[in-house]
Amino acid sequence: MCARELDRRFFGRGVQADIAVLAPVALGEGDVPRGSALEKRKDLVDALAHLDEAGSLLAPGEGDLAAIREAIGLTGDGGLFGSSSRERLQRALSTCETLARRHDCVVANPPYMGSSSFGPFMSRWVKRSYPDVKSDLCTCFIERGFNLAKDRGYAAMITMQSWMFLGSFEKMRSSLIGSKSILSMLHLGPRAFDAIGGEVVNVTADVVYNGRTACAGAYVRLVDINGSDAKRKKALEAIGNPDCGWFYRRDAETFKQIPGTPIAYWASEVTYEAFSANEKIREHAWGCNGMTTGENDRFLRLWFEVGSRSSEYCSSSAAEAKRSGATWFPYNKGGDFRKWYGNEEWVIDWKDDGKRARDYGHLVPRSQKYMFLPEITWSKISSGKAAFRYKDKGHLFDVAGLCLFPNEGKADLSLLAFCNSSVAQSFLSFLCPTLNFEVGGVCSMPFVDLNSARGEVDRLASDCISDSLTDYNSFEISCDFKRHPLV
Structure with a gap:
């Protein structure tokens, strides 16, 4: 039909x-x-x-x-x-x-279903039959579509975009780049179908040649265009005018220069050189997830729900926190979009090294040796850009409040400044393209030691932290609130 x-x-x-x-x-x-x-x-x-x-x-x-x-x-x-x-x-x-x-040409719109929704049979069978793409039914069908095409045949599919970036599909991307050729891609992103709103469904349409070619692929980037009709018009415009600004040519081999091999076709040559020539953040700082209490309602409170005499905000180690005899300690739980400083609302019951939480039996205490140390943190989930903040000593941290701990053991303000820069946001657009800003993506960013400029950058970052602190303390949600600046 x-x-x-x-x-x-x-x-x-x-x-x-x-x-x-x-x-x-x-x-x-x-x-x-x-x-x-x-x-x-x-x-x-x-x-x-x-x-x-x-x-x-x-x-x-x-x-x-x-x-x-x-x-x-x-x-x-x-x-x-x-x-x-x-x-x-x-x-x-x-x-x-x-x-x-096998066929000369395979055309498909595979169904989407995460592995958590598989039935018992499919869960077992997919793990055995499609081990590299087992996380989603869609990616299983993508791999199957490639196999259904004859050698030197074609596979054209419209699929979710997650296979282009997520770490769970890295082997699939490596195999695709090593044995096949992406001829063209229409990266539609969100709002490609008017009947499906929001940012959750992000799609891409591509044509893959089942063999190796020497030509660079053609890519059209429409992720920032709203509505299916507007995307259609922009796609036709890109085909007629390759200099439009959203049409790209890229040899897929260059994707290997970025950790995880993301399909970052729109990244500039300077970006690829940055990944090739510089150390990664993971060589300057340790990134990690925090704990899971097992029942937040039982062990977490907002700071104003507990007494100040039973709270301690300045412990520098687990031993010091235990000696203080306090019950409540600052807890980094991610939170709203705020750069430089903020989101200091939560405290956790960690009396006697978290005895109540440990005895409860559902606690998962990750990265314990970094508890109470100064940190650079960000919220794991964000609908827009990532925002990085400085937190002084005394904090424990949650699985949703991800952290970087500089190797020097003290605050690295130049690293914080870099993470909040437009350059880092550009890197994260393909290292963490979904709503989740995972530790692996952040730690894969290239980072240049600033040498002689470090002092000036540290001063500017310190000023930003000070300004953000002043702003945060201007509202009653802060435990250091005195009065509103307009009063």
């Missing part, structure tokens, strides 16, 4: 549709001859029985087809039961022959 929409004479051109409808083929013990090769291929038999779940993800090989043909030859066609078993084996063979075919 899609072809008929574009060509009203399509049905009169002698095109014969070859439509395959996949249905489960349940082969019982009596259907598979004893001692046959098929009897040893339990994964294949199991997948055939669950074709209503696996569908075209099942990729039978020549050995599978030979095993089914052997089983058919060993199954007699006489009698009621023999005829029934033979019929089921014939259905299994026909289905597998269909799925084993």
Whole structure:
């Protein structure tokens, strides 16, 4: 019907549709001859029985087809039961022959489903069959689409964009760049479909050649354009005018210069040189996640909900905090977008080194040796850009309040200044392109030691922290609030 929409004479051109409808083929013990090769291929038999779940993800090989043909030859066609078993084996063979075919061109819009929503069978089967892309059904279909295309064939798909950037799909990207060629990509981003609003569904449409070519791929970046019709017009404009500003040419081999091999086609040559020539942040600071209490309502409070006499804000180590006898200590839990300083609302019950939380049995105390040390922190989840803040000694930190601890053991204000710069935000646009700003992406940014300029940068960063502190303390949410500046 899609072809008929574009060509009203399509049905009169002698095109014969070859439509395959996949249905489960349940082969019982009596259907598979004893001692046959098929009897040893339990994964294949199991997948055939669950074709209503696996569908075209099942990729039978020549050995599978030979095993089914052997089983058919060993199954007699006489009698009621023999005829029934033979019929089921014939259905299994026909289905597998269909799925084993390869095509000149594969066109698909794969379904999306995270692995947490898989049923028991799919969860086990996908881990075995698609280990490099097991995190989502969409990426499994992407890999399958590449396999369905013949050598030197084409695969054209519209998919979610997460495979382009997330660490869980790095092996997939490396394999794609090493053995195939991205010919073109229409990076649609969010709001590509008017019926689906918001930022959650981010999509890309690409054409991949199943072989290696020497040409650079063509990329059109439409992630900042709102609405499907506006994106369509901008795409046509880019095709007609490559100098429009959102059309890019990039050799996929250059993606390997950035840790994780993200498909960062819009990054400048200077950006790629920065990744190649400089050390990464992880060589200057240790990045880590914080603890999970197991029940925040039980162990966390806002600072104004507890008494000041039972609170301690300046401990420099776990031992010092324990000696203080205090119950409540500052707790870094991420929070709203604020640069330089702020989000000091929460405290945690950490009396006697967190005895109550530990005894409760659900505490996951990560990165304990960094507790109470000065830190550079940011909120793990943000709908826009990341905002980095300085926190002095005395804090514990949460899984949502990610941290950098400089190797020098003290605040590195030049590192904080870099993280809050427009350059870092540019890097993070492809290292952390989703709503999550993970430790791995932040620590993969290149960082240049400023040498002689460090003193000036540190002074400017210190001024920014001071101004942000003054602003934060101008509101009653701060524990150091005195009065509003307008009063």
